[in-house]
Amino acid sequence: MPGGPKELMNYLEKLGIDSETVEHPEVFTVEAMMTHLNMKNLNGVVVKNLFMKDKKKKGLWLITVPHDREVNLTDLGKKVNAPGGLRFADESILLEKLGVAQGCVTPLALFNDVNHDVKFVLDDDILEGGHNKVYSHPMRNSATTGITAEDFLKFLKATGHEPIRVVF
Secondary structure: OOOOHHHHHHHHHHOOOOOEEEEOOOOOOHHHHHHHHHHHOOOOEEEEEEEEEEOOOOOEEEEEEEOOOOOOHHHHHHHOOOOOOEEEOOHHHHHHHHOOOOOOOOHHHHHHOOOOOEEEEEEOHHHHOOOOEEEEOOOOOOEEEEEEHHHHHHHHHHHOOOOEEEOO
């Protein structure tokens, strides 16, 4: 059974990662989330996440980019060598592999991918853009959690997910 928000926070604590969580109403789009976060004066980058599969059904991909980044899936599929390109994966696969539903997708759910079935694609700006923190959902869409970029890399390393860094 995949871990949820409480297990995630315990995992971060065990790794020595400090986090900052902002509660807000349940949201289902990045645009809706930003209306609640814009008033909080967050010092960092808020991300959006796409859970994809390649068209040849050989791989799963979690793509994390700044919330305002436009993503051309055709171009991205070529950049990451996704067989046949990328398309959105079914929610049932998302629940099985990462333990979250649509609207709650987050790179923090990678702690549930213990078999390393999901390739993680990260916009290089998230790490190299000088952002104080990286903000994403903590396994639920009624909050947003921030950790430093350094701790984000520490988290990814602990989960065994080396990011495929892409410049958009």
